[in-house]
Amino acid sequence: MAIPAAEIVLASGQPAVLHANEAFRRAGLGDRNAQALLLEELGDRIALFLDSAHRSVEFSLTLGDVIDCRYFQVTLTRPAEVDAVSCILMLVDHTARHHTERSLRREMTTDSLTGLPNRQGFGDLIEAMMESGHRHAVLVIDLNRFGRLNACMGSLVADELLITVARRLKGALRTRDSIGRIGGNEFGILMRIDEGKEEAHNLAERLDRALRAPFRLTDFEVNVEGSVGIAFNADRDGDAEELIRHAQFAVKHAKAAGRTQVYHPHAFTIAREQFALETALRRAIEQEELHLAYQPICDLSSGKVVAFEALARWRDAEGREHSPVDFIPVAEESGLIVPLGRWAVNQAVAQLAEWDRAALGMSGNAGVMRMSVNVSAIQLQRDDIASMIDAALARSGIAGDRLTLELTESTIVGDPARVSNIMDALKALGTTIAMDDFGTGYSNLAYLQKLPIDILKIDRSFVNGMLADRDKLAIVRAILGLAQALGMKTTAEGIETVELGQTMAALGCTFGQGFHYARPLDPDAAWAMIANQA
Numbered sequence: 001m002a003i004p005a006a007e008i009v010l011a012s013g014q015p016a017v018l019h020a021n022e023a024f025r026r027a028g029l030g031d032r033n034a035q036a037l038l039l040e041e042l043g044d045r046i047a048l049f050l051d052s053a054h055r056s057v058e059f060s061l062t063l064g065d066v067i068d069c070r071y072f073q074v075t076l077t078r079p080a081e082v083d084a085v086s087c088i089l090m091l092v093d094h095t096a097r098h099h100t101e102r103s104l105r106r107e108m109t110t111d112s113l114t115g116l117p118n119r120q121g122f123g124d125l126i127e128a129m130m131e132s133g134h135r136h137a138v139l140v141i142d143l144n145r146f147g148r149l150n151a152c153m154g155s156l157v158a159d160e161l162l163i164t165v166a167r168r169l170k171g172a173l174r175t176r177d178s179i180g181r182i183g184g185n186e187f188g189i190l191m192r193i194d195e196g197k198e199e200a201h202n203l204a205e206r207l208d209r210a211l212r213a214p215f216r217l218t219d220f221e222v223n224v225e226g227s228v229g230i231a232f233n234a235d236r237d238g239d240a241e242e243l244i245r246h247a248q249f250a251v252k253h254a255k256a257a258g259r260t261q262v263y264h265p266h267a268f269t270i271a272r273e274q275f276a277l278e279t280a281l282r283r284a285i286e287q288e289e290l291h292l293a294y295q296p297i298c299d300l301s302s303g304k305v306v307a308f309e310a311l312a313r314w315r316d317a318e319g320r321e322h323s324p325v326d327f328i329p330v331a332e333e334s335g336l337i338v339p340l341g342r343w344a345v346n347q348a349v350a351q352l353a354e355w356d357r358a359a360l361g362m363s364g365n366a367g368v369m370r371m372s373v374n375v376s377a378i379q380l381q382r383d384d385i386a387s388m389i390d391a392a393l394a395r396s397g398i399a400g401d402r403l404t405l406e407l408t409e410s411t412i413v414g415d416p417a418r419v420s421n422i423m424d425a426l427k428a429l430g431t432t433i434a435m436d437d438f439g440t441g442y443s444n445l446a447y448l449q450k451l452p453i454d455i456l457k458i459d460r461s462f463v464n465g466m467l468a469d470r471d472k473l474a475i476v477r478a479i480l481g482l483a484q485a486l487g488m489k490t491t492a493e494g495i496e497t498v499e500l501g502q503t504m505a506a507l508g509c510t511f512g513q514g515f516h517y518a519r520p521l522d523p524d525a526a527w528a529m530i531a532n533q534a
Contacts, residue, residue: 009086
């Protein structure tokens with residue numbers, strides 16, 4: 001036979017090799033010691049087989065110690081006689097295949113760059129920890145600025161950094177902790193909790209200290225900080241991949257907060273709700289469930305309404321009102337702000353054109369009302385704003401000088417060169433540019449001088465309570481003086497009392513808006529306000 005085989009007989013209740021083929025001897029099983037080890041492992045199996053009515057059985061056998069271990073597939077068969085006391089033993093050697101599979105498994109679960117377990121291998125370590133029943137935590141470290149370093153210095157330097165970071169992080173661990181590379185610039189730490197959750201926080205501090213010293217690479221010396229997120233296992237039947245995702249979710253918040261964050265289930269629930277809100281918002285935009293409300297902007301010198309700010313509002317099909325505080329951030333994060341912003345601009349100028357038609361033959365400023373629309377930083381980055389505005393104005397027949405586009409400070413500061421080009425294109429259409437929420441961001445005064453900004457909108461946080469707060473009053477005076485020096489007009493937000501409006505007018509503020517004049521109105525109520533002052 002081509003495979004190792006031998007006839008086994010029971011002698012005095014003990015198995016013995018009666019005959020063996022050449023393949024059995026070539027497999028190293030012919031000598032007395034090898035046979036003794038083999039029969040010791042198989043003795044009980046052979047006895048049970050011969051006592052049974054089975055003609056043949058198959059099973060796996062591991063033979064030898066860890067260093068020189070061999071793996072066989074064993075088949076026992078016997079003659080047709082029921083009272084036979086012998087059987088044929090056949091062995092198929094799977095040792096080579098087992099080593100190959102183990103090598104492939106090692107390659108599949110190991111990161112080729114750092115030699116650490118990859119995400120799959122790290123998940124296996126977590127599953128083993130879960131099965132042991134020990135309390136544990138997963139920490140995820142995300143390297144800040146890694147993408148920029150990779151883009152500027154090249155992949156070789158980035159790889160060198162990853163290898164160095166892996167060594168340094170490993171040096172900060174206890175012997176019973178494990179580390180893996182679970183993403184491009186993310187490392188996972190699996191730690192066993194012996195006493196309390198503060199152990200994880202202590203480890204996070206050690207990891208932070210380990211990353212503080214500069215990394216000396218081949219031609220560079222760089223500082224790379226890391227954000228750390230922690231997730232504690234909830235129960236023994238948990239899922240390894242889910243625990244990693246929880247720690248990654250905490251890392252996202254750690255990057256925003258600037259300090260280590262722990263995953264809390266309610267935060268994940270909020271994130272799921274936001275995804276549900278995103279789905280509903282996408283459907284609402286497609287089905288035109290949103291509408292605009294219009295808040296009047298008054299000329300403080302005359303007290304007359306000269307413009308309206310268009311504000312997005314959402315009432316879903318079930319009649320529930322969704323606050324812009326909730327859905328606008330979701331729209332910006334998901335990119336839905338682009339179609340939402342396009343819809344708002346088109347709807348606002350179309351409404352202005354409708355008021356113009358209603359104002360035909362009326363006296364006063366009913367036919368020269370202006371409209372303000374907010375433009376998101378995301379929309380400015382992703383959309384061709386100038387072309388979109390041009391098309392909207394052309395469709396409605398509204399002149400560009402009657403449309404004001406409100407941009408936040410963060411929009412302008414983010415990429416001033418690109419924003420300057422966009423502003424120039426918008427100014428070429430005749431539109432007015434306003435900087436919204438001035439004073440709450442990170443404005444560079446040089447930008448105010450260089451960019452074609454027409455109006456500064458003073459944030460309500462400075463206007464509210466200004467009469468009783470010297471500091472707020474001083475800030476408002478400074479903003480008004482700055483605007484006057486630069487030849488800009490000003491709008492005060494959050495005017496809720498007569499005294500505030502009178503004070504802002506006395507200080508030289510151009511426009512005002514707030515609940516003192518009106519809350520955001522539906523189109524009919526806004527038109528009634530326009531018609532009443534005609």
